[in-house]
Amino acid sequence: MELHTSRLSRRPALAAAVLVPLGLAACGNRTVTRTDGSTTTVRFMLNWYPYGEHAPFYYGAEQGIFEEHGIDLRIEPGQGAAKTTQAVGAGEVNFGWADTPVVLGNIDNGVDVKSIGVFLQTTPSAVQFFADSGIDSAEDLAGLTIATSAGDAPTTTFPLFLEAAGLGAGEVTEQNIDPAGKNSALITGQVDALIGFAHDQSPIIAEASGKTLDSISYADVGLNFFSNGLITSGAQIAADRDIVQAMLDATSRSFAAAREDPEAAVAAMRGKDPQIAEPHVLLEQWNGTIDLLTTENSTSDVPGTNTEQDWETTISILADAEMIGADGSLEDYVDTGFTPAT
Incomplete structure (x- = not known):
């Protein structure tokens, strides 16, 4: 697939998940910054209420991984990837967890977000x-x-x-x-x-x-495209790239830790949400997620490390499905300056 450098045309209609009225822009962009040695409170919105896929975030917070990276992580439930994406773009939260096709479609419609690391690289x-x-x-x-x-x-x-x-x-x-x-x-x-x-x-x-x-x-x-991953706003990236990198690194480490000890990761979710499923259901969900963290093109076992080839495939498939415009470039959707630390 040839990646063009022009901005995407603003499509009047893509998928219903992209067309949720913005209504959030009036809130203004509220970003977070930090100084060396400080811990910053970060608001992070899931794509839905907590389920097994989200175990690494709770486990990483419990094990102090986010704190080691200077982040006091505040996890909030979501109401769908579109609402999460738009909340991030409007600065209502600092980071989000959302489905890549929805994220890219919202970017086409002018929402100020970027993907900084897709973790579910095989579509569920x-x-x-x-x-x-x-x-x-x-x-x-x-x-x-x-x-x-x-x-x-x-x-x-x-x-x-x-x-x-x-x-x-x-x-x-x-x-x-x-x-x-x-x-x-x-x-x-x-x-x-x-x-x-x-x-x-x-x-x-x-x-x-x-x-x-x-x-x-x-x-x-043989049909594969990126799914859920970490997003933030362009305004947050401009305000403090270091904290964006820290959030990506902490998330990657948390996923790696949860992959090594699935039972402990799921146990960290206990009591965190009234709608949460039974532990054995959460465990099955997380174990299923582990199988989605890489593709046949993955060159690294570090969670959240993406290849340009997989991004090109994703963009091409979503354009064929008319979920995004036909002339989008990698740079329109992704800040490629962020890679999880090894």
Whole structure:
């Protein structure tokens, strides 16, 4: 893919997840800075309420990793990647955790954010179904009804999944369902399968239904793009690059530590949110996340280290899905001056 240096055209409509009214800009950009030896309070917003993928942040805070990097981390739940992205861009919080397709689409629409390190480098997007459904391969999806949610990354890229799997759009029936209702739709038999993030949803559905789930990942058919990662505002980068680097380094170290001791990482989440799942569900979610931290192109085992090749692939796929403009460059979306310390 050729990366152009021009700014992206402002597309009037991309995905629904990008079109949440900004309404935050009036808050102004509030940034954080620090002096040597000081500890700075940093507000950090998740993409959703806490689930297993977020264990490294709680573990890193508990183990003093963020404090060692001069950060007093204040973790806040989110209400979706779009709202998190826009809260970061408006300066309501200093850093966020958000899905890359949503982040890039919001950048196209003028939100002042940059990716500074993607951690889920293999997409968790997948078609999920009960293991006893008789589905053994992507070809078996033909003729089935699959729950989708308009505007999210798995749904918007679903046509590319079907193409990669050798299926035509008319070979499956898509039933648009609100994200909150998709799990129930599968459990009650309203649909044969659903698409979403398997590392998060499948353990929850299994817990609620008492049945084993299976899935076909988009990456299984050769379609891979970046997912959740660390973002901050352009204003924060301009105000203090050192604290941005410190946040990235502490996050990377926390992910590495949580990967080494999953049980302890999940235990650090206990009691942190009234909506949090049972520990065994959180553990399954975190173990599923570990499998997503690298790609076949990864040149480093340090979490959050991205390759230009994977970024190019991501930008190309999202442009093909019309989630972002066709003329975006790497520099439009990423501050490449930040790399996790080894």
